[in-house]
Amino acid sequence: MDRSLASFVVRRGLQIPPLLFGISVLTFLIFYLSPVDPVVAYLGLTTVQKMPPEDLAKVEQQLGLDQPVHVRYLAWLEKILQGDWGFSYINKRPVMNVILERFPATLLLTLTGYGLSAILALLLGLASALRAGSRFDASLNGLSYLLYSMPTFLVALLAMQVFSVWLGCFPSARMVSVNEPVAFMPYVLDRMRHLILPACVLAVGHMAAFYAYFRSSLQESMNEDYVLTARAKGLTERDIILRHALRNSLLPFITQVGLIIPFLIGGSVVVESIFAWPGIGKLAYDAALRADYMLLMGLTLFTSLLVILGNLLADVAYALVDPRVKYG
Amino acid sequence: MNLQNAEMKARIMRLQHGGLLGIKQVTLGMICIALLVLLALLAPYLISYDPVQVSLDQPMQAPSFDHPFGTDHLGRDMFARVLYGTRVSLLVGLCAAALAVCLGVLIGLLAGYFGGLVDSILMRLVDTIYSPPETILLMVLVTMFTRSVWTIILAIGLTHWMGTARLVRSEALSIRQRPFVESATALGAGDCYILCRHIMPNLLYIAIVSVTLMTAHAILTESFLSFLGLGIPPHLPSWGNMLNEAQRDIMLGIWWTTLFPGIMIIITVLSINLLGEDLKKKLTPSREMKMGL
Numbered sequence: 193m194d195r196s197l198a199s200f201v202v203r204r205g206l207q208i209p210p211l212l213f214g215i216s217v218l219t220f221l222i223f224y225l226s227p228v229d230p231v232v233a234y235l236g237l238t239t240v241q242k243m244p245p246e247d248l249a250k251v252e253q254q255l256g257l258d259q260p261v262h263v264r265y266l267a268w269l270e271k272i273l274q275g276d277w278g279f280s281y282i283n284k285r286p287v288m289n290v291i292l293e294r295f296p297a298t299l300l301l302t303l304t305g306y307g308l309s310a311i312l313a314l315l316l317g318l319a320s321a322l323r324a325g326s327r328f329d330a331s332l333n334g335l336s337y338l339l340y341s342m343p344t345f346l347v348a349l350l351a352m353q354v355f356s357v358w359l360g361c362f363p364s365a366r367m368v369s370v371n372e373p374v375a376f377m378p379y380v381l382d383r384m385r386h387l388i389l390p391a392c393v394l395a396v397g398h399m400a401a402f403y404a405y406f407r408s409s410l411q412e413s414m415n416e417d418y419v420l421t422a423r424a425k426g427l428t429e430r431d432i433i434l435r436h437a438l439r440n441s442l443l444p445f446i447t448q449v450g451l452i453i454p455f456l457i458g459g460s461v462v463v464e465s466i467f468a469w470p471g472i473g474k475l476a477y478d479a480a481l482r483a484d485y486m487l488l489m490g491l492t493l494f495t496s497l498l499v500i501l502g503n504l505l506a507d508v509a510y511a512l513v514d515p516r517v518k519y520g
Numbered sequence: 521m522n523l524q525n526a527e528m529k530a531r532i533m534r535l536q537h538g539g540l541l542g543i544k545q546v547t548l549g550m551i552c553i554a555l556l557v558l559l560a561l562l563a564p565y566l567i568s569y570d571p572v573q574v575s576l577d578q579p580m581q582a583p584s585f586d587h588p589f590g591t592d593h594l595g596r597d598m599f600a601r602v603l604y605g606t607r608v609s610l611l612v613g614l615c616a617a618a619l620a621v622c623l624g625v626l627i628g629l630l631a632g633y634f635g636g637l638v639d640s641i642l643m644r645l646v647d648t649i650y651s652p653p654e655t656i657l658l659m660v661l662v663t664m665f666t667r668s669v670w671t672i673i674l675a676i677g678l679t680h681w682m683g684t685a686r687l688v689r690s691e692a693l694s695i696r697q698r699p700f701v702e703s704a705t706a707l708g709a710g711d712c713y714i715l716c717r718h719i720m721p722n723l724l725y726i727a728i729v730s731v732t733l734m735t736a737h738a739i740l741t742e743s744f745l746s747f748l749g750l751g752i753p754p755h756l757p758s759w760g761n762m763l764n765e766a767q768r769d770i771m772l773g774i775w776w777t778t779l780f781p782g783i784m785i786i787i788t789v790l791s792i793n794l795l796g797e798d799l800k801k802k803l804t805p806s807r808e809m810k811m812g813l
Contacts (some may be wrong), residue, residue, distance in 0.1 A: 210644060211647055211651060213650030214645070214651075215646060215648055215651050215652070217648075218648050218649065218652075219652075223664075226664035226665065227665065227666075228664055230769065255730070258570070337790060337797075338786070341679050341740075341786055341789040341790035341793050342785075342786055342789075343743050343744050343785060344744070345743075345744055345748075345763070346782050346785065346786070349763075349767075349778065349782075353770060357770075399560055407789055453653070454652075454653035454655075455653070457656065458653050458655030461655050461656075461659070461747070461748075462744060465748060476655075476656055476659055477659070477748060479659075479663075480659040480660075480662070480663045480748075481748075485663070485664075488659070488663060491656055492652050492656055492660055495652055495653050495656050497653040499651050499653060500651055511569075
């Protein structure tokens with residue numbers, strides 16, 4: 193790693209601690225300012241209703257609710273830093289354990305969805321660029337607008353209706369079959385069968401955005417001087433696109449990796465809730481429906497961390513690919 | 521440049537600016553939006569059915585002359601519900617977008633114009649609120665507060681202003697250094713005057729394009745929250761709520777409770793997006809801004 197890149201990474205990394213501090217304050221303030229009773233947040237409504245008043249007073253004192261805001265914030269922060277993210281009462285387990293246990297499922301789903309959408313957008317973008325201005329190009333543009341304007345849940349319902357109900361080729365829920373196969377190959381195949389439908393649904397929405405982005409970026413490269421040079425050399429349109437314009441139009445895919453993480457998580461909430469996929473999106477949905485405040489708080493922190501990490505990685509990757517960035 | 525290439529360029533130009541597809545898309549989008557607004561305003565005069573009137577004696581009726589869109593499981597007229605849903609969606613979309621863009625423009629202007637400490641503080645605030653995924657933040661907000669149309673609008677508005685703020689800031693930064701601002705300062709103009717008379721007008725296109733695209737996004741967000749049962753209170757006819765209730769119908773082969781609200785969402789969002797894209801093409805001066813918006 194050369195020095196300029198190292199200094200870029202360090203400079204970029206230094207932006208993170210203040211951001212983490214900001215997020216912790218934001219999360220704390222949302223919950224502090226909300227009309228929710230903290231005792232209910234810690235123990236759940238049903239437990240609190242059954243509690244005698246003197247116990248309630250004791251809990252309030254234990255939670256430090258009689259302390260001023262900054263003392264409560266620091267006490268809360270200390271616990272968070274120690275890895276004590278509170279107790280999820282709908283799961284009856286510590287928040288941290290629940291989130292970490294559910295996270296791999298979301299990672300699998302979102303990475304597959306992301307990969308699918310990127311590959312499809314790339315292929316379709318290239319195909320339409322090679323036939324720029326044709327009816328094919330125009331109809332792909334129209335289709336991408338249409339898909340972009342469709343809510344993910346509608347796509348999910350449609351896909352479920354067609355592929356699970358009418359055709360019956362993919363299961364409509366869960367990550368594995370109820371009678372899970374034991375042997376290795378059938379097990380992997382079973383997993384894949386469950387993965388395909390949700391991953392495709394997740395991919396559809398992003399594909400439209402990716403496609404539009406890639407297509408306009410390719411269009412822009414085509415107006416650059418080096419394309420003019422290539423054309424003057426007598427290269428065919430096909431060679432110009434594949435050899436010269438394409439490489440420079442791939443940059444958005446890298447910057448988009450960072451930007452798209454929040455949307456992937458957002459999309460996974462919808463897709464996981466509909467397909468009963470046991471990831472953190474479904475977890476967030478359950479937490480919101482049943483008002484599990486500690487879990488929501490933990491999820492806010494956890495997903496923020498993911499986004500920050502994703503942005504960092506995207507910036508570093510960008511600097512690696514495009515040398516102009518690290519001197520900027 | 522060879523002839524084939526010039527011809528291709530002309531074709532692309534035709535596609536982009538007016539011409540065959542361009543004009544059609546725009547007018548179609550605009551006509552749809554005008555129609556939707558009319559439907560929303562005139563809903564009570566167009567139909568005799570009450571959208572929340574339950575008639576248990578005629579549940580799940582297929583579309584017929586009496587009920588053009590059929591009835592749902594409680595015998596409520598789907599046509600009336602879908603029409604009144606237009607009101608809810610447009611109200612939520614427009615109000616949330618207006619709130620988000622106003623907030624974004626205000627904060628972006630202050631940060632970009634004053635710079636220095638104000639800029640650092642405001643932009644760190646933007647970075648911070650940008651970090652949690654908007655869906656998670658929205659779910660936290662709607663869980664915390666009592667649900668009503670206005671809290672949904674507030675929640676969507678408060679979680680969507682950051683992008684606009686960043687764009688406005690960067691544009692305000694560059695406008696501030698132009699000669700006309702300098703000459704205004706030399707003539708003794710105050711900050712407020714310069715902001716309102718010299719900087720704001722040059723930024724207005726960001727606000728206009730953002731409001732349009734944000735309205736479409738807010739309508740999608742509302743429908744998805746309502747679909748999950750976390751949005752508009754269930755007794756109000758919103759398209760998301762209808763789809764939420766229609767989930768079990770579709771397995772029974774009852775398609776009309778899903779189809780009509782679903783199509784309405786797509787038509788509305790699509791036509792607003794098309795209008796927004798067109799405004800973007802016409803109003804945005806630089807290509808960097810086009811990518812950003």
